Amino acid sequence: MRKLVTVLMNIVLLIGAIQEGKSHGDQPLSTIAIHKTLFELNEEAYVKASPTVLGTDGRHSDWVLVEYSSPHPSEDDWIGVFSPADFNASSCAAETDYIDPPRLCSAPIKFQYANYSNPDYISTGNASLKLQLIKQRADFSFGLFSGGFFNSKLVAISNRVVFQNPKAPVYPRLALGREWDEMTVTWTSGYGIDFAEPFVEWGITKEDRKRSPAGTLTFGRNSMCGPPARTVGWRDPGYIHTAFLKELWPNSKYTYKVGHRLYSGALLWGKEYEFNSPPFPGQDSLQQVMIFGSMGTAEVDGSNEYKDFQHASLNTTRQLIRLLQGTDAVFHIGDISYANGYLSQWDKFTAQIEPIASTVPYMIASGNHDRVWPNSGSFYHGLDSGGECGVPAQTMFYVPAQNRAKFWYLIDYGMFRFCVANTELDWREGKSNTTS
Numbered sequence: 295m296r297k298l299v300t301v302l303m304n305i306v307l308l309i310g311a312i313q314e315g316k317s318h319g320d321q322p323l324s325t326i327a328i329h330k331t332l333f334e335l336n337e338e339a340y341v342k343a344s345p346t347v348l349g350t351d352g353r354h355s356d357w358v359l360v361e362y363s364s365p366h367p368s369e370d371d372w373i374g375v376f377s378p379a380d381f382n383a384s385s386c387a388a389e390t391d392y393i394d395p396p397r398l399c400s401a402p403i404k405f406q407y408a409n410y411s412n413p414d415y416i417s418t419g420n421a422s423l424k425l426q427l428i429k430q431r432a433d434f435s436f437g438l439f440s441g442g443f444f445n446s447k448l449v450a451i452s453n454r455v456v457f458q459n460p461k462a463p464v465y466p467r468l469a470l471g472r473e474w475d476e477m478t479v480t481w482t483s484g485y486g487i488d489f490a491e492p493f494v495e496w497g498i499t500k501e502d503r504k505r506s507p508a509g510t511l512t513f514g515r516n517s518m519c520g521p522p523a524r525t526v527g528w529r530d531p532g533y534i535h536t537a538f539l540k541e542l543w544p545n546s547k548y549t550y551k552v553g554h555r556l557y558s559g560a561l562l563w564g565k566e567y568e569f570n571s572p573p574f575p576g577q578d579s580l581q582q583v584m585i586f587g588s589m590g591t592a593e594v595d596g597s598n599e600y601k602d603f604q605h606a607s608l609n610t611t612r613q614l615i616r617l618l619q620g621t622d623a624v625f626h627i628g629d630i631s632y633a634n635g636y637l638s639q640w641d642k643f644t645a646q647i648e649p650i651a652s653t654v655p656y657m658i659a660s661g662n663h664d665r666v667w668p669n670s671g672s673f674y675h676g677l678d679s680g681g682e683c684g685v686p687a688q689t690m691f692y693v694p695a696q697n698r699a700k701f702w703y704l705i706d707y708g709m710f711r712f713c714v715a716n717t718e719l720d721w722r723e724g725k726s727n728t729t730s
């Protein structure tokens with residue numbers, strides 16, 4: 295008698311209903327009319343931030359204490375975090391066309407009300423905040439603003455703070471390659487190919503390691519389709535590297551770390567991580583995958599809150615991490631970071647998912663908040679991507695597609711073939727948007 299082969303697959307659907315619409319469409323950073331900000335520096339006001347060097351123990355996120363004082367405190371005073379620290383309007387790029395005369399040309403990467411931790415700020419004028427920062431290549435400074443979010447006046451600017459090794463390689467994300475026995479590693483750094491050679495050192499855990507080179511991508515302000523991505527939301531994305539780890543043995547535990555070989559000969563290393571290689575296609579095996587969309591990112595220090603925008607993503611991320619053991623792959627099928635044109639948020643997102651994406655393949659597809667922009671080839675019309683028109687999503691994450699901008703791909707994994715389609719482009723027959 296033939297043995298019945300039981301094929302089991304657990305699909306953990308974390309987010310059943312992908313609701314769309316205004317409820318999660320407004321990026322909190324868009325609530326600040328930064329381009330209308332005036333300079334009204336007050337000698338009696340100050341902001342100071344400490345410590346000035348962050349992450350001295352090698353960590354990629356750290357806490358900073360921001361202390362400030364204003365002679366004319368008001369309930370709608372706020373603190374903005376800027377990165378790079380030099381957010382002086384005189385360095386505005388020409389593309390930020392609606393700044394005339396030049397004022398501030400970059401949105402903050404974070405904001406919080408000045409009274410958040412000290413309700414008596416309104417009477418004393420003194421308060422402090424504890425904020426979490428992540429390593430994202432540049433330094434940081436803090437501004438104290440009066441006049442709320444619509445008629446902001448910059449009252450005081452802080453000293454700079456910076457991470458130790460601010461450009462170090464961070465936030466590795468795995469993705470399955472075009473063959474079943476190929477894993478790709480993508481990460482972010484501040485080192486272009488003129489400065490250092492990127493690579494991954496890897497091998498079966500406790501066995502010999504080898505090195506594989508990585509390719510390097512980036513994109514410029516001109517690759518953005520419109521504001522705010524092209525204007526106040528623009529922030530240099532650094533360099534995005536991808537290496538291909540090939541001819542993996544099936545069902546094996548691998549160790550890897552990313553590195554950069556500087557032309558001076560010095561080596562810079564990321565942290566060490568592990569992943570499990572896929573089973574042979576057709577191997578009788580249990581697969582557990584997590585499929586969800588519309589996650590976004592949020593701040594653990596309570597900043598950047600607006601109408602509960604994506605706050606639940608912290609819970610979802612924690613839950614995904616809890617379920618990682620035994621998980622083969624994650625499919626985040628669109629609406630990835632909800633940066634909506636505020637590019638600093640892509641670093642924030644990749645930092646938030648690091649425990650997941652560094653351990654299991656993090657496969658993405660395209661969503662309206664990643665792709666939709668008028669006259670840019672998207673099937674739908676609207677401003678949902680905030681001018682990103684898909685460029686950050688397709689650069690920050692690798693997918694094994696013929697054309698990464700089109701997000702049509704398939705993956706053979708154990709008992710399954712996963713097919714990923716894309717409805718953000720015209721998928722109708724004869725429209726040829728599927729493969730090339």
Ligand SMILES: *[C@@H]1O[C@H](CO)[C@@H](O)[C@H](O)[C@H]1NC(C)=O
Nearest residue numbers: 369370371407409410412413
């Ligand atoms: C701080 O200011 C905000 C904005 O004006 C206000 O909504 C909030 O109630 C204030 N919080 C405290 C603790 O006073």
Ligand SMILES: *[C@@H]1O[C@H](CO)[C@@H](O)[C@H](O)[C@H]1NC(C)=O
Nearest residue numbers: 333335382383384385448451
């Ligand atoms: C901005 O930079 C210009 C030129 O470097 C300088 O003159 C000006 O004082 C700066 N403004 C502020 C507010 O720092």
Ligand SMILES: *[C@@H]1O[C@H](CO)[C@@H](O)[C@H](O)[C@H]1NC(C)=O
Nearest residue numbers: 362363364417418419420421
């Ligand atoms: C606010 O802080 C300044 C110095 O940082 C101090 O001189 C002043 O007395 C404080 N004001 C209040 C009301 O605590």
Ligand SMILES: *[C@@H]1O[C@H](CO)[C@@H](O)[C@H](O)[C@H]1NC(C)=O
Nearest residue numbers: 602604605606607608609610
């Ligand atoms: C996060 O989960 C906890 C319980 O696990 C729940 O009490 C809380 O309301 C959740 N927060 C959000 C924002 O969903």
Ligand SMILES: [Fe+2]
Nearest residue numbers: 313314588629
């Ligand atoms: Fe969504």
